[in-house]
Amino acid sequence: MILKGAEALRYLARPAPERAGLLIFGADAMRVALKRQDAIAALIGPEGEAEMRLSRISAADLRKDGALLNDAIREVGFFPGPRVAFVEDATDTLADNIGAALAGWRPGDANIVVTAGGLTGKSSLKTLFEKHPNAVCIGLYDDPPGREEIEAELKKSGLTRIDPGAMADLTALARSLDPGDFRQTLEKISLYKWGDDSPLTSAEVMAMAPATIEAEVDELINAVADRQSNRIGPLLRRLEGQGIQPVGLCIAAMQHFRRLHAAAADPAGPMAGIQKGRGSFRQKEAMGKQAQGWGLNRLEDAVSLLVETDLTLRSASRAPQMALVERALLRLAMARK
Numbered sequence: 001m002i003l004k005g006a007e008a009l010r011y012l013a014r015p016a017p018e019r020a021g022l023l024i025f026g027a028d029a030m031r032v033a034l035k036r037q038d039a040i041a042a043l044i045g046p047e048g049e050a051e052m053r054l055s056r057i058s059a060a061d062l063r064k065d066g067a068l069l070n071d072a073i074r075e076v077g078f079f080p081g082p083r084v085a086f087v088e089d090a091t092d093t094l095a096d097n098i099g100a101a102l103a104g105w106r107p108g109d110a111n112i113v114v115t116a117g118g119l120t121g122k123s124s125l126k127t128l129f130e131k132h133p134n135a136v137c138i139g140l141y142d143d144p145p146g147r148e149e150i151e152a153e154l155k156k157s158g159l160t161r162i163d164p165g166a167m168a169d170l171t172a173l174a175r176s177l178d179p180g181d182f183r184q185t186l187e188k189i190s191l192y193k194w195g196d197d198s199p200l201t202s203a204e205v206m207a208m209a210p211a212t213i214e215a216e217v218d219e220l221i222n223a224v225a226d227r228q229s230n231r232i233g234p235l236l237r238r239l240e241g242q243g244i245q246p247v248g249l250c251i252a253a254m255q256h257f258r259r260l261h262a263a264a265a266d267p268a269g270p271m272a273g274i275q276k277g278r279g280s281f282r283q284k285e286a287m288g289k290q291a292q293g294w295g296l297n298r299l300e301d302a303v304s305l306l307v308e309t310d311l312t313l314r315s316a317s318r319a320p321q322m323a324l325v326e327r328a329l330l331r332l333a334m335a336r337k
Contacts, residue, residue: 001137002130008138009149012039017082019136020105020112021098023090023129026140027118031179035140036086036115043111044082051079055110059089062097069101073109083110090116095124102132144174145182153183154200157190165202173209185209216242217249220329221256225290229333236326246321247313253329254306256287261299263291302332 003011012035015022022039026032044053055072062068072085087098101112112135119126119139129137145153150170154162162170174182189208193200209215216239223231239249259274266273270291274284294302309328313321 001132001135003136003138006146006148009152011136012042012138013152014042015039015111015136017043017111018107019134020109021102021114021129021132021135022111023114023116023125023135023137024140025116025119025126025138028140028179029117031140032115032117034179034183035138036113040084040086040113043084043113048081048084051077051081053077053079053081053083055083055085057085057087059087059091059094062087062090062094066097066100069097069112070104073101073105073112075110085110085112087112087114090114090125092119092124095128098125099128102128102135105134144171145179146174147171150174150186153186154190157187157194159190159193159200161197161199163199163201166200166205169202169205169209173205177210181210217244217252220249221253222286222290224253224329224333225256225260225287225294227333227335229330232326232329232333236322236329240322246325247310249325250306250310250313250328253332254303254310257299257302257306257332260287260291260294261296261303263288264294264296264299298335302335305331 012024024032024036024039040054041048048054055075057068057072069085069087073083075083077083085101087094090098098112098114105112114125114129116125126137126139129135147167150167151160151162154160170186173185177185185208189200189205192204192208216235220232220235220239223229223235236249260270263270263273271288274288274291291299305328309324312319312324317324
C-alpha cells in the first residue's frame with residue numbers, strides 16, 4: 001500500500017503495529033532519517049532502543065547474509081515489548097531478501113522498517129512494498145514541511161497556540177532551511193515556550209531562527225531601503241567575513257529596488273503592487289511602506305545607481321569592489337526623502 005501527502009505524514013507519526021513492514025524513501029537523506037526516527041520511536045517507545053528492542057541491519061551486512069532480517073524479526077529480546085528490525089540504505093538488490101522476510105512475517109514478529117534513497121517508479125523495492133497487502137510504502141520528496149506537519153511537531157511539545165504571522169514565518173523558514181536545521185529550530189522554540197501559555201509570536205520565531213546568509217543580505221538591503229545608514233557598515237563587514245561577493249550584493253539590492261519600483265508604478269498603488277509578488281505578509285507590508293516612502297522618481301534614480309554600480313563591478317576597474325558597493329548603498333540610504 002502506498003501513502004501520500006498528509007495521510008503519509010499522519011501514518012509516520014503513528015504507524016500501525018499490525019503492519020509487517022514500512023518503506024520510507026527519498027532523495028533527502030536527512031528528511032528520511034528524521035521521519036524514520038519518528039516512526040520507530042512511535043512503534044517501540046522512547047526506551048525501545050535502550051532496551052535493545054531495535055535491531056539495526058546495514059544494507060551491506062544483509063547482502064552478505066540474506067538470513068539476517070529473518071532472524072531479527074523472530075528474535076526474542078530480554079525486555080518485553082514491541083520490536084523493530086531496521087534496514088538502512090536499502091537498494092533494489094535487497095528486494096528479494098526483504099520480500100522473503102515480509103512473506104514469512106507473523107503477528108508478534110518485529111516490525112520491518114526499511115529506508116532507501118531516491119527510488120524510480122520501476123524500483124523493485126518500491127513495488128514490493130506498494131503491492132504487499134500488509135506493508136506501507138511512503139516516498140518523501142523535496143517539498144518542505146507544510147502547516148499541518150509543523151503544527152504536529154510543535155504539538156508534541158505542548159505548543160498549540162500559534163499566531164497566524166508566526167505560522168507564516170515558520171512556513172517560510174521550512175522552505176529556506178534544510179530539514180535538520182528546521183527541526184532544531186522547532187526544538188529551540190519548544191524549549192523557549194516551555195510552560196508559557198501565551199501564543200507563539202512572529203517576533204519569537206525570528207529570535208529563535210538561525211541566521212542565514214540570505215537572511216542577513218535581506219537585513220542589509222532593508223536597512224538601505226529604510227534609510228538606516230548607521231547599520232550598513234556593520235552588516236556589510238559581517239557579510240564580507242562570510243565570503244559574500246560584491247556582485248551578488250549589488251544584484252540582490254537591484255532586484256529589491258526594481259520590485260519597489262514596479263510596485264510604485266502600479267496603477268492600484270504600491271501596496272497593491274507588492275501584494276502581487278511572493279513573500280510573507282510581513283515582508284509585503286514592509287516593502288509596501290518602502291515603495292510608498294521612496295516614490296517612483298526616487299526609485300528610478302536608485303535602480304539607475306545600482307545598474308551603474310553593477311556595470312563598474314563587471315568592468316576592468318581596479319577600484320575595491322566591496323567599497324564600491326558600500327558607497328552605493330550609503331548614497332541610497334542617505335538620499336533625501
